Amino acid sequence: MTNSLFMRIRSRFPADLSSVLIETPTGKTYSYGDADTYSAKIAGLLTERGAKKGDRVAVQVDKSPEALFLYLGCIRAGLVYLPLNTAYQAGELAYFMGNASPVIFVCQPHRAEEVKAIADAQGVKHVLTLGMEADGSLIDDMAPQAEDFPAVECADDDLAAILYTSGTTGKPKGAMMTQMNLWSNASTLEKLWGFERNDTLLHALPIFHTHGLFIACHCVMLSGSKMFFLPKFDRDQVMALLPRSTVMMGVPTFYVRLLSGGDFTADVSANMRLFISGSAPLLPETFTAFVQRTGKTLLERYGMTEMGMATSNPLDDERIVHTVGPALPDVDVRVCDEEGNVLGTDEIGVLEARGPNVFAGYWQMPEKTAEEFRSDGFFITGDIAMIDAKGYVHIVGRAKDLVISGGFNIYPKEIETLIDKMDGVVESAVIGVQHPDFGEAVVAVIVPEQKDTLSEDEVIGSIKSQLANFKVPKRVFFVNELPRNAMGKVQKNILREDYKALFTK
Incomplete structure (x- = not known):
């Protein structure tokens, strides 16, 4: 064979x-x-x-x-x-x-x-x-x-797929995925998440993306199980099929939508053994509300186009909110500074990963490929992270989303977490906008629960009481919704473009 x-x-x-x-x-x-x-x-x-x-x-x-x-x-x-x-x-x-x-x-x-x-x-x-x-x-x-x-x-290193990254800066890059890249990740996840022949996956994701095609479909086919195949996420269809399903993979938006109605109960989800969340950060409020409503804990994991999954909260051990779990069994992860020096426990730096799942490079971009890999084979993800004493990875933000204001490095996630906890806030995104004095100024964009319930001064005042002054937003804006890509990720590049002229003289 x-x-x-x-x-x-x-x-x-x-x-x-x-x-x-x-x-x-x-x-x-x-x-x-x-x-x-x-x-x-x-x-x-x-x-x-x-x-x-x-x-x-x-x-x-x-x-x-x-x-x-x-x-x-x-x-x-x-x-x-x-x-x-x-x-x-x-x-x-x-x-x-x-x-x-x-x-x-x-x-x-x-x-x-x-x-x-x-x-x-x-x-x-x-x-x-x-x-x-x-x-x-x-x-x-x-x-x-x-x-x-x-x-x-x-052969194992023959290409099986090319997946174009979203290209938030410059032209999209084609990540070359080999036969072994896709097989190793599929076989690891099928075991790790306990897929068995009698499982039924509720599949409402697109299949032009790693999450819906390679992660979801491969887990089903490798276990000989079954899936409900929805053209897209439709809350009514999902609610109708949940009692007959055992596993669901989704982006956080799916779970927020399910929680938006009182009909989403422990009874409706009683047959479900596993809800998996990924492709975008899960808000702690969503994590907590889900447990309270269903008695089940969302399993958050971490991956990207270039490597499929790299970490996952465990199936049977503790799933910790605000973490994406430890590395997969066949994957190594570490946190490094910009020079590639490995950092210690709880230190914040850039997450790097190495394993059979990590892609072979960018199609027709040897220089870009060389930039993204260390000499020992670790791929530089560009995600800012820390690894705690238990080995669980905490994603702090994207390297490109780092705000440098007055010479200080500011991680948007820290500010977003505080804003998201405020009464009347649905969600927020914090960005850096060019500023003549500080280089970049912190700007917060907020989706409120109701119009005119929050003011800019209230938000700034609240954050000022909790964080160092250089982290406090210079301006706050309220919008009906944040721009997202097809997988539910907030597109901060669009927000930066929308507000780029804010402080220009």
Whole structure:
């Protein structure tokens, strides 16, 4: 048996291929046998269109069972899967096509003409379409293909996927994920989180992202279990399916929305053995409210595009609020200063990680890759963190979000935590804005529970009584909502842009 990622996943399928892999909200089911057959036919079609081992296949489609089978078809054929956020527009698609040089681009049917024009200009040979209702040229053209396709031999360090980071500064970077990167993380997490054959995952995440595609779907397929596959998070659908589910993976926003209604109770979630939260920081208030409402403790973990998961609060041991747990069994983490000197317990610095899950580098960016790795193989995450005496990692903020005011380093998370505890505050984001005297000034942007219930002076006065003066916001603004990306992360780069002229003379 080949050791390709596909064959490793395939070897974990149940012996009874009629076992259900996916159930949609309408009740339609897809078996493991369907996944096997679909992936074979898709691999055959892509190969027939000229795609060879190592070629890229870019995919920008809506979430559907067939979209998951497309991923499996790509890795079955030894192709490099390149998922793209459905929100990307023409200019962004042109960049990805030019940078990754895919041989095939699969898009939503309604964008076929637009994408074909971009593909032609960028030298992409074929454009196929795939819709949410098992429609499109991909489905039509794969029909005559054989129901079996011998998996292409792949080495552990052959690429399986390229994942473009959000690119908050400069152009997006393509993180190269190898066969072993994805397999090691999947097999570790499936064990660590206790996935078993009788589990049912409530899947409401997008699958153009590590969280929804590699973490969630791999855990299900490796355990031979089942998932409810929702096109997106719909509170009514999630509430209806919770009693029949055992595990849910979500971003903090999902759990805030569930808690927003009184119908989310311990009874509704009684069958659930595990709720996992990630992709954005979990507020302590959400953590506490969840325990009080359900009697269950959210499991927070930490990862990023370049390495999947690196740390996780434990399944059976204590889950500590405001931490993302210790390193995974096969991963090493440490906190260093800017020169790479390893810091001690409870000291704040930049988190670094090393392990079989850590990516092979950035596509066509050797200089950038070299900048991000230490000589001993540790990847510099750019996240500010500390590791406590128990080995639990505390994420303090992003390195790029560090505010330097009057020569002092200020970590926004410290200020946000205080603001978020204030009565009348839903959430906050603290940023640094260019200032003629201080270099940067601290600015707080707050989502209040109700309009006009808080004032700028009240917020500043409260923080001034708790923190050193150089950490106190110079200005406070109130907004209806904070800008977020598709995974629920607050986009501080947008806030910095919105308020950049605040102190200019």
